[in-house]
Amino acid sequence: MKFVLARQAAVVAALALLPAASEAIYFRDKISWRSAIPPSEMVTVEQTRGWGDTAIWVDARPDEEFASDHVPGAISLNEDRWNELLPQFLTVWAPGKKIIVYCSSLSCNASREVARRLRKEAQLSDVFVLEGGWEAWLKKNR
């Protein structure tokens, strides 16, 4: 009986794999396996090079990390002091400017959250998350 149960469960589980795999192939461009951010909202350090003054860098890391070092010209905007820092950020922002948000590394979530809030709460467009975050920027620039 136990063997029958396990065999039946394995068959059902395997059957479900087939359409799931097809769906994964269908959505391959719309969802990233590496990060929760869709590929269209993510930029690499190389891509940002050509943006120059048309981009605003936003540091989503905690205050202490921002104070110790950050991308030149970056503005601190983290979730701990969101209400306080957002108005300061908005004074710098201008329509048409691209916003690049970064946090510590590939695995951090802060940049994703700040980017999401900028889009939803501040109703801003052209908000991107830097792939690899501060670590990636450091590697390419220092």
Next chain:
Amino acid sequence: MNQMPNAEPARSASHSDAGGRPTLNVESLAAANTSNVKYQKSYTLWRILDFVLAGVFIFAGLSKMFDLDPLFAGLTHLRFGDALVHFRQLSPASPLEFANGIDNFKLVPWPVSVALAFYLPWLEIFCGLGLLFRLLYHGALALLITLMVVFTLAITAAKLRGLDITCGCFGHASQHWSFPSHLATNVAILAALLALSFSNRLRKPL
């Protein structure tokens, strides 16, 4: 599939005529018929529960793959024309939202959340179909019980860790459910699945 108890009329040597020919035991036959009626009633009730649970899991799977809100809004307000229009316009939803929902539990890394976002809805649908058509029935039931135990533990752990989660259990429909409603729904479904499992163990295996 399922054995019908006492279906054959009882015959015994003690109930024979003078010529030794067997006669029908009327009392036993009546008892057998009563037993059959009871059995059929109980079988029908368990089948209804099969259908209800199958519907729940097929709906749960589909609601993660399609935005069914407008369709159900049309149906619940008896605007069948609107519902039909929405049904025709159904398009596959991005699994990103469900993957984010799983990721919010902070139990598995992002790639696993994505894999589960693709896999879980189909697993629920196939298990639901298993219950509905009684195909691979025991396997489907065992998988659903396991899933419900894992879901219940996950939402309880998230609550204990103070995470503000939106359960994607039934897609958009369950977006604003409170923790007690999540828990109550999960426990009720789990109890129904266990009851089905227990009832099926009493019967002949499929």
